[in-house]
Amino acid sequence: MDKVATNAADAVADIDSGSVIGIAGFGVIHGFPVELTAAVRARELRDLTIVCNSLGRDPAHPVSIVQAGQASRLIAAFSARAGGVAGAATALSPVPLDVELVPQGILVERLRAVAAGIGAFYSPVGQDTVITGGKERRAFGGQTYVLESPLHLDYALIYARRADRAGNLSFRGTSQNFGPSFAKGARVVIVEVDELVEVGELAPGEVDLPGIFVDRVVQRAEKAEPLWRVARETAEARTYLGRPGRTATQLAERIAGLLPEGSYVNLGVGLPTMVSDHLDGRDVVLHAENGVLGYGTRLAPEDADPDYYNAGAEPVSLRPGAAVFDSTEAFEMARSGRLTAVVLGAFQVDGRGSFANWTTPQMGGGAIGGAMDLLVKPGRLIIAMWHCERAGQPKIVNACQYDVTGTECVDLIVTDLAVIERDGRGLVLRECAPGFEPADIARLTEAPLVVDLWTVP
Structure with missing residues (x-):
């Protein structure tokens, strides 16, 4: 045949x-x-x-x-x-x-x-x-x-x-x-x-x-040259109230520090992909919906294998014990509750823990990707985002103005200014970035916050 x-x-x-x-x-x-x-x-x-x-x-x-x-x-x-x-x-x-x-x-x-x-x-x-x-x-x-x-x-x-x-x-x-x-x-x-x-x-x-x-x-008549999408965030911090917040790298490093040992974690596109660069030596296994379990740090294109990339289409290394498979199996892992945590970006999060990350009126369409599948049983849902828009509008709002990705599902918000946890009291401010006080965070947040800072041993 x-x-x-x-x-x-x-x-x-x-x-x-x-x-x-x-x-x-x-x-x-x-x-x-x-x-x-x-x-x-x-x-x-x-x-x-x-x-x-x-x-x-x-x-x-x-x-x-x-x-x-x-x-x-x-x-x-x-x-x-x-x-x-x-x-x-x-x-x-x-x-x-x-x-x-x-x-x-x-x-x-x-x-x-x-x-x-x-x-x-x-x-x-x-x-x-x-x-x-x-x-x-x-x-x-x-x-x-x-x-x-x-x-x-x-x-x-x-x-x-x-x-x-x-x-x-x-x-x-x-x-x-x-x-x-x-x-x-x-x-x-x-x-x-x-x-x-x-x-x-x-x-x-x-x-x-x-x-x-x-x-x-x-x-193929011609061998295709490897293509890469390498979206490196700037190291420059955004300024709030005349002071710099965390850089994108520092934000990603803070999220990495919040992930428990022995966990399986999915990292979404954008800021979340940077978390993989801060997990060396940690017992955290990374999952991506394009079909890989156990990938490592992002790589420069010259050091990369064209067939190994994360959900953001960025080149990555593989850790010992990594596995590859198709997207069907990747989503089976997610929807069956096998993940310990999911880290996603967002345009907005509201006071009830709903969030929007797939469309805005300016986009003229949508980018749903795998986010809605990942919310079925996400383990702990962590949102990684800038605290405010570049023009200064808060991204943590009373109610989302954009179509939501999920309702009342966010567990933790990590921004360049704060760590905010959602519990029965609402949104609880747990940590301020260096140089900022709770009053500063409240001023830059539309949704009400309960202040209950973590005690550092």
Whole structure:
């Protein structure tokens, strides 16, 4: 059984206008089937539905299909990002674009449900947010669940490191992420690989996705150069009331000091990713939803392996005993309550412990990612953020002005000015940054605070 196509153009030649196409890939740069995507773009199809985790940023990523006006619908976990990596999908498209935002973990479950023959399933993810508006809700065991439907793809375009001629695939490192899920949700699966081998050259234990899920394989014409998103925060502290707060590095170091030994911890994108740089010698195992457990410090690109990166798509080291897997398994670890703590960034946190971190009116879309999945059973939920906006507005507010990510779920807020814990009394100020007093923190915080500082031995 030989499933090898001559080239990318031949591999996608039967895709028609109106098709539902899933394009795997993680973050803004990693693991996209770039030659297959470019070949689809070159066919000048119309009225496509594009399903992806994110649009990417380069001409050979899904964003190019949207920019060309070839898509009428987008189903994704990221349709826009804070800071505008590529811009909001609706603003980039020259034609009307219907956008459906889906949490990462639910995206993979809806795809996997196709292969499992499941008609629909109930999920606890996002049940208290606007993204599940209009969906059926039911209570099981005292918890509310939302009905989700399978996500059927006509075609899936995915990337793997190696394949044999029968379509057996071998991924490497964190490059597996969404590939298996997209393949299992599609009628036709087309795979772009770096290396093509003969049947029998992949040992059975090396096969990560059996060839029965694969229809066509094409070898890349050119080896892709490693790409990195390296978002290093400035060492400069923000100034409040004429005094400097903690730097981003000091904020991350403080959070690292609050993590208990023997814990499993997920670090979100942005400020939280910096925490990994302050855990050397600690018994803290880091988890990322792109499919890695046991990663270490962030690395400079010249020291990095292109197949090992964190949830922020930044290069990382691996600790002894680390494991890699696909995103489905990563979210199983999270939603089953295996994590000790989750550290996320936020635009706002309110006095009840609700928080918003996925969209603002200025974004023109949303960046849900895996945050809502991580809130199902997060262990201790820690928010890492600047205490105020650059213009001076408090980020700890009476009520969130943005659509919330989760309701009454925050346990601890660590900012460049304070450590604030939520308990039965409300928001409790536990610690002030050096040079600041409780009255200063209260002045810079809209929500009321109870002052009960930790006693330092």
